[in-house]
Amino acid sequence: MPGSLLSIDVLLIAAAAWLAIGLCGLLAPRNTAFISRLLFPLGAVVGIGMGVAALNALGGDAQTAVLVIGLPDLPFHLRLDNLSAVFALLLGFASAGISIYAAGYFRKGEGAAPGVLCLEYHLFLASMLMVLLADDAYAFMVAWETMALSSFFLVTTDHKHEEIRRAGFLYLLIAHIGAIGILLSFGVMTGGAGDYSFAAMRTQELAPFWSSAAFLLALAGFGAKAGLVPLHVWLPEAHPAAPSPVSAMMSGVMLKTAIYGLLRVSFDLLHTTIWWWGVVALVVGLITALFGVLYATVQNDMKRLLAYSSIENIGLIAVGIGLTLIFHAYRMEGLAALAMTAVLYHCLAHAGFKSLLFLCTGSVLHATRERSLGKLGGLIHHMPWVAWLALAGVIASTGLPPLSGFVSEWLLLQSFLFSPGLPHPWLNMVVPVAAALVVLVAALAGFAMVKFYGIIFLGQMREPALKDAHDAGAWEKLGLVWLALITLFLGVMPSTVILRIDAATRQLLGSGLADKLNENGWWMLAPISPERASYEPLLVLVTIAAALLMGRWLVRHLYHGRVRRSSAWDCGYHFEGPRAQDTAEGFSQPIRRIFEPMFRMERHFPAARDTKPFYSVKVEDHFWYWCYLPIARLANWISTLIVTLQGGRIAVYLMYSFITLIVLLLVARP
Amino acid sequence: MTTAIPFSAQLINLFAAVILLLAFAMLAQRRMLSLINLFALQGFCLFLATLVAAVTTGQVHLYYSAGLTLALKVLLLPWILHRLVRKLNVRGEVEALIKIPTTMLVGIVLVMIAFNVALPISELSQTITRGTLGIALAVVMLAFLMMITRQKAISQVVGFLSMENGLFLAATSATYGMPMVVELGIALDVLVGVIILGVFFFQIRDQFDSLDIRHMEKLKDN
């Protein structure tokens, strides 16, 4: 379109607009109405516009731009290609919902001044967009770290609490270490040429050793941000600490930028692929997924539970990336495209449903001031909107038809299923076992999500104060509905979506699913052929709905619709207090029991004659004790040695410089 | 070099050797006032060496240097130090951190190192006093050693000044003097430094009731 605005320009304008909106927040930092009623909705509008522009760019040629800012030899190179566009699409539409929600969420007198929050929030958005657009290492790193910084400040909004500060610190530290890994990876990829633009990296021919080094560094670096085990420890701390829209943004969108980076490095910048990279990613992904879901089931804090669930989902995405790498390395492009589509789709789906769930916890938090599952319950009566919308998120996140999570899991399993034929017998054995574990993870996710939903929204209220809970406000509802609609759309219209995002798959792998999909109708998802595998979610939805409605109509028609209310039957027991229900701990007891070695538990049992008996269990992460504490101790030990240098005696100091001088005089020779 | 060393050079070498000897003597000296006297004597030898160099080469600014040395190092600084010692009443024994015989042994090793390091340079030198550079370096190092081993603030300062003597020896005897403006600057700095130190001593004694630097080991990290 000559003369008209290119999509990349629109995206840049969007980034600038977000920045400007953020800065506007500083004009009246304490004016809540101005900020939440004007600025945040504006941000949402920008998000939608940006998403539409990204959608428009899908399938087109890559667009580039060079900004004047940056290093003297390396100004910011920007590039909008299909891969960036897919993730920009995700960012735009997910952030729109979150921004609308946030318009109703941030209130007076909570944590930092709203204006500062507004700046940090929109800076966060803009930097994520810049990460997606960056086309050289410097621009990427600047955007990447700005993203980390702005989200760090958002996480520590409520910095009164020690544990929130601790969470923020841990988050930023691991983000920084990850960034170092990424930088190193870029360094390796320049191949010593010293040109840090991505265009130059694409043309570098690297030896397999260096390619592998770059890949592993990137996996570690981006894995730290995405939450791959063992670099996940920040995630369950930071997500609960942040205000809910921020948790939603971090979990739904920010983690995806890490996935974006990993895809960018593995499939775009490195153009050779070695099969064992895939195995590494697959194994790490499986461990992460299993670890995440197991820990999710035993959490007693609703946001921590969701955070661990995010770890699980990232693990599944990593499994998909691993599979794609394996297929790609063996030139099985059709299957690689299938797995890659699963990855991209799961990114989109997760962005929708996890943001939705985090926002729901935000509403619950606002209504009850309570995060602990043990003190919630029965909220569906007071918060029907939130409860029913959360149900959509729960079903999607459990990976059940007909919502979004199922589509990506279905695609992933399909790609597993057709894997035999790999020219490596050992791999042939590993892949089915991996598939089995993926399925186990998906099923366990169901356990975790039923616990999440059942304990919060169903049953009796565990605390009397919950009676005062109120449903979400109009803005919040709007945001939730928007995300729920995304989840539904992704669930029932997979072919339509895949046809759009197929351009990215095609760009990375050289082949896509579009041809096959086009042969069948828009309603049918049959990536290979309808005889081999097909899924028509719309039909599933319609059939279930028809059976449901017809059943209801028939029953009402043939019989009656009479209902009487009475107290619960409960096998005739009458200790009907809320304490008779399962606690959150109790619900997950079977999992703790079956997977006991996976957890590090501290239990408190009531004594025989306790007047107020209670049972509690604290589950801790093994990785703290296996990885992090030893490293901390080592560093501490080294510092103990080194600080003896500064012992306070001037004679000793003089001796240091004397000895340095003499050693240099004796040793250093030209 | 085939010719015999000229007499003037022999003289300068002699003075340099005496300066080295005095450096050793200072390293061994326990008493504060004697230490200052030795320092003055070292300064005097330095003055003589510079004077000989000035006479031999006929460079005018070396005369100035010699005069400056005489005024500062032989007269003014020892006088100030004497006054300080009296006012602050620190005549007492100077107890070294390391035993004196050990210090002397280390000193001898240092002299060997210094000569060794200076050897290639001495061979290049065209001036008549080519050996003095090694001696100057040895003096600097011995003074350094003295600063390390002493624990009274004043003796550290004397060590510091003795180091300046070594440097001056290098400057005047080995290279026949630095540009005048530099030498003036150096002299000024030394003078100001000593005056500041003098003020400092009083402050230190006010705060710590002693000039023993072992009291000043509070700032540390371990």
Place this chain on the structure above:
Amino acid sequence: MDFFVLMLAIPLVSGALLTVVGERDWAPNLNIVASLGTFLAAAGLTAEIVASGPRFAFGEQFFIDSLNVFFVALTAFVGLTTSIFSGPYMRNEQEHGRLTKPRLRLYKSMYQLFMFTMLAALTTNNLGILWVAMEAATLTTVLLVSLYRTPASLEAAWKYFILCGVGIAQALFGTILLYFAAERVLGATGNALLWTHLVDVKSQLEPTIMALSFIFLLVGYGTKVGLAPLHNWLPDAHAEGPTPVSAVLSGLLLNVALYAILRCKVLADGALPAGFAGNLMIGFGLFTLLVAAFFLSRQKDVKRMFAYSSIEHMGLITFAFGMGGPVANFAGLLHMTMHSLTKSAIFFAVGHATQKTGTQLMENIRGLIRINPLIGWGLMLGTLAILGMPPFGVFASEFMILTHAMKHFPWATPILLLALGVAFASIFGKVQPMVFGETTAKRLPHAPAITPVFLHLAIVLMLGLYIPPYLTRWFHEAARMLG
């Protein structure tokens, strides 16, 4: 009148004047006005040099080229902002009874004299005068460090004086050796210590002498730079002196000492086989960086911690210059600028924070952002900037240094990253609770000067995202001069 003469004369004259009138009420303003004058003169000089190239002054004794004019501009700028900052800061100290009027007079006059010595050291063409100016800088700052006359400050000043005195004596020996080498080529004239003359004949200088000379110069000036294990004076002096002094020590003095090493390195590089001087600097730089990083985690005193951070950055810069080449030199110069600006901004913020809470112990400083959001944000952003977080400019220079190291010295990369990682964990873990959380701070009689903090940070932020072309040209030229 000549900008150069003005630039040197203003601090000298006002320093002398302030010894007389320093107790008057308007004396702090005089201090600021003098610093402003110096800055304007420096700016004029910079414009002149950028426009018409290098020039001499006072015969050939002073020489201003694109390398040192950049330091001059930086020094004069930080000098100005520090004097603005020190106005309310010192008044508050006086109200707290920590300083008396005569001491404040001493402070102001010594501050101006210190600026004079810095500018003289930067602009002189004579390596002997350079030494003299460095020694004079030590003397003035010794008095500034001991300004509080507490046992701790006296101890710090004493250590500073002795260690730097001895160090600088080594530098003098190095200078003598250099003269010795130069005399053989240039003859025993007054020109033999003039850098412009030396640089013309640098390849004829005797290598053995130059090697020895450079070792002495490196150890000597390196002591002032704070290279480990010669750094011991630095944390004490920074922690115990008044905060404006810490700011200028960290932001200016270390730079000037490094500048001296750089001038000598150019000569050594010409005379010696490639890599000799560079490898020494790389070794010192890496060792310093690593040692300082591990020191950081054990700090309790906030100013002491940032002093170690300065050591760390000096190590990094030394490493960069050690690598040599236009890119690394460019990165080194950029990093020096960024470090000066950021570190002095941090010290400004820290100064106000310590005044508000009445302590330098980090565990007692909490919740700055509550009592004064601007100071809190200033400290937080400054800390993040100094830790190399984009989009601040420190990241730009660290990025260049790292990438250059990856290309030419890959073995050094893990050490660099380890040190930077450890430093990040140590510093940020300590600063975060100081800024966040519930507060312990109280109000102060005089409102703090916030402008310098944010002025510095704004420049650092801007340079992280955009380096104006003329600045780039200027940096490139300076980097090229360093070889």
Place this chain on the structure above:
Amino acid sequence: MISIAGLLGQTFAILLALVLAPLLSGWVGQCRAWFQSRTAPPLLLPYYMLQKLFKKDVVLAHNASSLFRAAPFVIFGCMVLACAIVPTLSTDLPFAPAADALALVGVFGLARVFISLAGMDIGTSFGTLGGRREMLVGFLAEPALLMVIFTLAMIAQSTSLATIVETLAHRDLVIYPSLAFAGVAFTIVSLAENARVPVDNPATHLELTMIHEAMILEYSGRHLALIEWAASLKLYAYSCLGLALFFPWGIAGGDSFLALLAAIPLLLLKLAIGGAILAGIETVNAKMRIFRAPEFLGIAFMLAVLGLLVRLLLETRI
């Protein structure tokens, strides 16, 4: 593409399922009674039960939410869909492409989630207990079932149930050792999923053992009727699935009406035998402690994975 005959066949299959499912439950109950030497209940008892329950008023607990009331319909809808997908008489089902075997498992999962949530809704001690146990059983049974399907899908190179059945039914006689593993695993999963001994006992209200019953304790009237009907539909769907996968002979391939008619008696026969075997299993086994159930299902999971590996190891070159 969708033929009228196919559509008719589809409708017929659904109606047949709705009608036959309670009968199958009744048959199993009758067989059980015979094996246990009890007087057997009438074969049509389930129909009487449904009729009675539909007529009754619904008694809702005060605390019941809208989800509680919606759940029976959702579950019923899911089961109807499941029955529509599983090839019972013919493989020519217009609904077959709507959901392949993976989606079928998903549909079962959806029903499970809803019934668990419904169990938790009232907030009684039994309800949550049942919900938790149901999810416990589910998280192991579901993967095992999928692994079984994977094994078969690899043989048929398809996850479409129709294609699998067609491949298996119209093949030459080839012995697949993997099918043995898969078959045992499938049997175990079916027992667990349909709340049968030894995992659960549909005929007890003993709090230590019950799973399914615990969740639906609070249901009454038409809600309970729908749930019971859905449960028998589930049993029917599982039975048909098992028959279709492991004994696929006789299922009509095309849309020929005759073949369809011929398939009906064969199906009835197979279901009768299957029901009797189920009753036999339930008679000779004792109900397990609840924590033995995961081990039991774990075995099924392992068997299914083994089957998959055996398939890869022994049969890939066939």
